[in-house]
Amino acid sequence: MTESPENLSIAVWRGDDSGGGYEQFDVPARQNQTVLDVVSWIQQHTDPSLTYRFACRVGMCGSCAMMVNGEPRWTCRTHVKTVLKGNRLEVGPLRNLPVIKDLATDMDPFFDKWVASEGAHHPTRTRHDPIAPVDPTEGNRVEANEGIECINCAVCYSACDTVTGNPDYLGPAALQRAWTLFNDTKDANRGAILDAVSGSGGCHNCHSQGSCSHYCPNELNPMKAIAGLKRASATRFFRRSS
């Protein structure tokens, strides 16, 4: 890999939940480098105390998401040259989540909401029964398939201003998970899913700003899933009322 002469000027957020600010670092520019490479270079060569989180480096594990120039991104698959402004870059922790230290956020609220939205399968069979056949072309299955590539990176959660305004809002990822299970014909308690997502903090809080779908690194469409939940819960409400 060849090194270009100039350095990149990287502002990295340092601090914890009680506060912090941006600190400047100079990092050698290379022809090919990701934002995660830049953060790793700082940690390995300049300041070993810099805290951040990553695992797979190939866009599968969903652990390295950060705010890059004010936008949530998966840093292992974001090339520096696509986001550089001049030779400057600003890297911060994800929005809408408590900061543990520097670039590492506490993901507990994010995953707690997956549980709160009934994001767990309700089985119809035991492990002793034969496996239920699944028709991949059937309508509900097609709908469910659209959401199953979620890697839990919390980019959508971090992009969502409704989460910012209402910390109890379940958020795009958890609601998309609920919609995926709602469309799973093998799920035994679809009513419980609708109960979980249609109350306070549920799908009807969504203002359809579309940031979740705009920023999803896997190009999933949580806004569509949330619209599906709104439609399903509204339909159930009117059927019950009539």
Place this chain on the structure above:
Amino acid sequence: MIRHAHRSHGLWLAFILHRLSGVALALFLPVHFYVLSLALTEPARLDGFLNWTDRPLVKAAEFGLVFLLAVHIFGGLRLMALEFLPWPSRQKSFAAGAVALALFLSGGFLLSAM
């Protein structure tokens, strides 16, 4: 810190346009109903006010009002379609279409008022 960069995309702008037009219309409506009530209480004052609204600057302001009303209607129809009809994939195009229709209507109003 680069604040609010995550908001610079079409559907977020459609959201804020819908919100701001709604707030502006909510502020306008009480004034609108008050002026209408003058027809019953003080007809002469209403006539004076209507003559005042013939000024070009007021017509231009009315263009703004018609735009706000139209963009709120079409934006609202888009949101209701998004939530209650089978999902159409071109949401950004629909949002842009709502603004275009609103500009068409309010522009037509301005041309006929001039």
